[in-house]
Amino acid sequence: MKNSILFDHGRTARIGLPEAVFCQGKSDEAMADLLSRFPKGSGHPILFTRLSAAQFDLVSDDVKLGYDYHPLSGTAFGDTMEPKSSGKVVIVSAGTADGPVAWEASRTLTYLGIENHIFEDCGVAGLWRLTERLDDINSADAVIVVAGLDAALLSVMGGLTSSPLFGVPTSVGYGVAEHGKAALSSMLTSCAPGVGILNIDNGYGAACAAARIINRLER
Amino acid sequence: MKNSILFDHGRTARIGLPEAVFCQGKSDEAMADLLSRFPKGSGHPILFTRLSAAQFDLVSDDVKLGYDYHPLSGTAFGDTMEPKSSGKVVIVSAGTADGPVAWEASRTLTYLGIENHIFEDCGVAGLWRLTERLDDINSADAVIVVAGLDAALLSVMGGLTSSPLFGVPTSVGYGVAEHGKAALSSMLTSCAPGVGILNIDNGYGAACAAARIINRLER
Amino acid sequence: MKNSILFDHGRTARIGLPEAVFCQGKSDEAMADLLSRFPKGSGHPILFTRLSAAQFDLVSDDVKLGYDYHPLSGTAFGDTMEPKSSGKVVIVSAGTADGPVAWEASRTLTYLGIENHIFEDCGVAGLWRLTERLDDINSADAVIVVAGLDAALLSVMGGLTSSPLFGVPTSVGYGVAEHGKAALSSMLTSCAPGVGILNIDNGYGAACAAARIINRLER
Amino acid sequence: MKNSILFDHGRTARIGLPEAVFCQGKSDEAMADLLSRFPKGSGHPILFTRLSAAQFDLVSDDVKLGYDYHPLSGTAFGDTMEPKSSGKVVIVSAGTADGPVAWEASRTLTYLGIENHIFEDCGVAGLWRLTERLDDINSADAVIVVAGLDAALLSVMGGLTSSPLFGVPTSVGYGVAEHGKAALSSMLTSCAPGVGILNIDNGYGAACAAARIINRLER
Amino acid sequence: MKNSILFDHGRTARIGLPEAVFCQGKSDEAMADLLSRFPKGSGHPILFTRLSAAQFDLVSDDVKLGYDYHPLSGTAFGDTMEPKSSGKVVIVSAGTADGPVAWEASRTLTYLGIENHIFEDCGVAGLWRLTERLDDINSADAVIVVAGLDAALLSVMGGLTSSPLFGVPTSVGYGVAEHGKAALSSMLTSCAPGVGILNIDNGYGAACAAARIINRLER
Amino acid sequence: MKNSILFDHGRTARIGLPEAVFCQGKSDEAMADLLSRFPKGSGHPILFTRLSAAQFDLVSDDVKLGYDYHPLSGTAFGDTMEPKSSGKVVIVSAGTADGPVAWEASRTLTYLGIENHIFEDCGVAGLWRLTERLDDINSADAVIVVAGLDAALLSVMGGLTSSPLFGVPTSVGYGVAEHGKAALSSMLTSCAPGVGILNIDNGYGAACAAARIINRLER
């Protein structure tokens, strides 16, 4: 009984996006093995997502030094993809609790070689926090909105920008909000037209969706 | 088998709000009987809600003339309650499809003798529609926000007004939104603090909630 | 009590997408009035969605002649937006029952002046129907996948194309599938990375999402 | 990567309610930093909610002495807002298990400078517990009902008082009740007219809703 | 292809309750055939439930005369079971809209030969309507509470009577309440101990549950 | 801030059932205090339910000796109610995993002074386990069926016995079954007529429902 991952090495060629390793739920043995194989300089840029601090602690300090690990977002990588010559993505989040998801998106983009900026704490309870940053936001080739609870930020944003726009609901909150379903249904029914929605907490997916656009722009 | 309604005549004395007749689902016989009893001049101000045009057509033209019937909101009354000497309620709705609910709230307040104003089409996709009316809104003793889909209007409104605030989700939309559950969960998780939420499409209830405040101001 | 729509005329300037009229649930009076105002030559390109044949029959033959009405998708427009000089969108659907949604997307793009092609009956039960058309699909600047039931087409498509990709779940089917929730959750959890999902049956929204990309390419 | 909170200092001026810090899920570093900044005498009255004992233990005894911490409700504050010259809120709860939520409401009001009283164990299984206290309850400017399970207390209360009334469902119970959804739907469908409902366990929100009324009375 | 019902004639002997015919959804042919077979005097007491007026109209006037048909509850029977020598059941309902379900329970008991009384309009918004009838209610061998919306009546009733108690949620209301799920979850989590709950709108089932007790008392 | 329970001492007189203490979620202080007050000989028969071993360990060995504690069901009592002179309840469960709930029912009945028997492992996958015990079951004045998963046992039992019958769904299983909702909906839709259903895992409630019948038989 072996349980090694069968990598899909042709994926980048086919769809422009390399495979990533989703670490949550993986056994300690599997994680230690995988981390030992792809440090900086290995020539194989691999993104680890949902990598807990406890999992990262499984490897030796030497191996750790080969990675750029970001605890809040639970992401790590050694080598990165080639930097893109053009294209920029902006990530806007509603509150500090949305940080892990917003940063997962940011870090995935960085790994993919795409310039990106993150604006946090732009919840609509204080609209000035959003309008002050509108010019920066509108200069982006794709905008990712990360918000939990009622995710009202997405509708407001969608009425203010012409950029391609993606929404990531987060599992922030309690009661009716708790698992992100309120934010998800809110985003899917947003009155702002033309917004593609991702699964709850899927910052990685939103970054990939934005990357598909940047890839197209480069074509 | 008789099926007459047992009116709770002491309710106004106890809680400051008279009983209303919810017409949806009532038999034609019951409706014809009830409408014949409370036309203008009867001395018994009774509010009929969810009264369809077909139901209102059950009575003779004479009886009809004794009522102020409003088809969009499905409301009718003969006599009204005593006009209040002070207090004002503002109703803000997101789109035209929210009309039946917004007007049910407005009409209930009119019946209760409370001054009220209604501002429609203030959805957040065009924020200017809301900000242009902000002074009028902020002068109210209570504000009712009526919105479907993602109901983002409530959060934006809640960050702009200090008035007592109520939210009524509406069953507008399709797919994830269809029965108003997206709007309801969105409102209950709104990041705007201190908002009381009503059942889906319950414009009547929101008017009663505002009336409790006006009653208190008059005490 | 008037109930006229308060158009957001600045929307195109702000976000590159004009307002559309969602007809389902609107009163006959409102529909007759709106249709009479925007026939071909009016100089106001307006898109009507979810316009039933019964609603379209409300206007005179003269007015009808001023519209390009498409019954399957329930869409109509008189004037269209300026044709874009470049950019192409491909719509792929799983079965004939997905037609109304796929064509709503196609028609919206046509109205927006964007070249588009539609490939129907590409469900994964017969993979050859998809692979035969893969080159055509991959030449697009954005791909829209329309599918109900288990929506497996989206994951297969997502593993075969590098284009920006959107998924529209449809309310096709019965039992567990009936209202499109199975297709929606299937699409949101697709193993294909970087796909933005729209509300159930929201072909219009997917077209707008693709248009945001075409707009960006033109910038 | 910094993760500091961007405070909305204009909120009190705009809506009469200061921002609060929701502590659940915040990192230890963030909590220690925040608590160190706003003890009694700092001149910045800040309310901490969902502050666990473990989180409060993160700071030194010196800092702790600067706070009024209430473990059951998980609330803490140093300075409070200016006491209001008038207005009174009553909180009625169904059972002892509703204590954390009822006290979160009470403590928030105290922090906001509003007189408040709390009556616990008034569940309808023993109606005498409610009727004995009815005069006290009816003297309030706003009443908050806190109840879990079937939340029948709200309907009974709503038929006995004319005061503005808010309901907070609690996540008490197991099986069908467990996460408070039974109580929430029960409250939203209460036969008592004019009650604004808050999210499950949101005692803080109910206090803010009552405060909006008290603020209005003071105007 | 025949589709006749295979009656379980031994059921009364085994469990003390005869089979009933649930008419909703049955074909016109099947209904006409069944009704023609069991009129008064046939010697086969059969209860028809959910029998619409349209279905009852399928048979000749002669056959109709052989039945005691009750339109509100949708019940009909020709012969009845032997009257029980003792035992009494009381049915208490919250509002007039609960009538069809309350009367289905009453009519089933009458068919089973069990004395029963029905008290309508006892909703808790006016507690006096319940307390006035408490002695009558407490004299019963079983009490059936029929209520929709938040079904608060069940908890109040459960704290006032020592009789065996059953709750039937009804599909009355709209929004959160619409299909009776709010009432069902409310009843299942009632703080009143020892109440058996039936499926939504299942007045027939509650009558059978009460009949099992009366049968036991007679043993 | 005190948090003592306000006992409803008149409950037994009103409804024939004393109050019980639901221990889950209560603070250690509250539990230690309550347990110290009602050991055997105190003259106050109190039932503790959902009392974990950890909670019971909070008190001294002396106090422990004053209780009959049953870990599987999480129940404890010192004094019991007066034994009833007649009446018998049978509890039938589907599998060993239903033990905690079946025994909670049994223990509650024992505390209430009611004779009871328990038959475990009677799941319908092996019908012989049920039919072998049918005579014993049919001699009872009330039968309680405890089952999780698809709870098919209730329908089979309901077709074999004429006794008053109650169903308690349990939270046994995983996947679709996990929280007992499958068992609950299964029981509520059982084709066996006249069965009262309790909340998931509510063995205590079923015992109280049966006790209401025994109380009636004694009257």
Next chain:
Amino acid sequence: MKNSILFDHGRTARIGLPEAVFCQGKSDEAMADLLSRFPKGSGHPILFTRLSAAQFDLVSDDVKLGYDYHPLSGTAFGDTMEPKSSGKVVIVSAGTADGPVAWEASRTLTYLGIENHIFEDCGVAGLWRLTERLDDINSADAVIVVAGLDAALLSVMGGLTSSPLFGVPTSVGYGVAEHGKAALSSMLTSCAPGVGILNIDNGYGAACAAARIINRLER
């Protein structure tokens, strides 16, 4: 805009099952066209499912004569597949209301050339109806159980037969049962091991599942 079906003619070769036409929701034009092409003698055996009487009436009497149409199940076919030389399937249903689904399974098998028998009214409320037919049932190569409500029949059946077994939940009933979800979750959690479940009302799918086994036996 053409909307013709793109038949997957290679399906039978690949998976042993021909494509079928699901008629519900198809346009009248499409149905008239399809029916006109595949009558008996056309050499193309095609199965039509969910074909309403109104849809079948769209074609001329001549075309009708070319089909074996079965209204209860909504199925029609002209030519059938080659009869299989061996293999037998038994269909067992709980009540008459399950007829349309049970017969859809039976008719599909007949069309596929597979011997099949149907036993109706075998609900567990009267176990004798099942046990009397057990030998016949056990002689089958595959057994299909069709049941709604709590679907207890599946668990009982699964404990009595060693044959390959499939369960089809039906959308029979009201309240908690209404759309077949209770039956579905009940079947998925059945304590009987080794049962494959189909979508609600999917008699066609169960027949195909059984056909896969018969095909295997013939290999």
Next chain:
Amino acid sequence: MKNSILFDHGRTARIGLPEAVFCQGKSDEAMADLLSRFPKGSGHPILFTRLSAAQFDLVSDDVKLGYDYHPLSGTAFGDTMEPKSSGKVVIVSAGTADGPVAWEASRTLTYLGIENHIFEDCGVAGLWRLTERLDDINSADAVIVVAGLDAALLSVMGGLTSSPLFGVPTSVGYGVAEHGKAALSSMLTSCAPGVGILNIDNGYGAACAAARIINRLER
């Protein structure tokens, strides 16, 4: 109070499948007792499922040596059933995270004496992984597909093989996917005809379903 399991020793004779012990949730005492009774050589082949490493550690090393324990799948057995002389089952899984479920199926088949093969990492994002193995898969007498998230693998597989086919949704993923409900509804609505679905994570059940077919082939 004893709590021993009442084994259904006749089950193998009746349905061809022996009882298994589901260990999750069983007490340590029960597990230690059960494991001590059925090691290799005991003559009683018993399968333990959901047996955690912690539970297996409860017994002495001696007893451990008597078992073939497989930690990933949580299965253990001492003796196995008689090997079948023919028949083969193939298990195909989408990703490494599906391993515990896929191996539970494999191990159950091994215990039942049935030849089986397992192909992991065949998710449709890289179709080549599936097509490379198609001949091996098609040689099986039954195929089990194990997949989480959108479970698209099942539909693709169902369009490529004629073998009897079963689907097991897994609880892999997060957000919309988390508890396996997305995969379950996806599988139930699969466009591939004739697939029997099991409960979420029920690899054991799928193996039993396949075994029913192998048993039939041997008859």
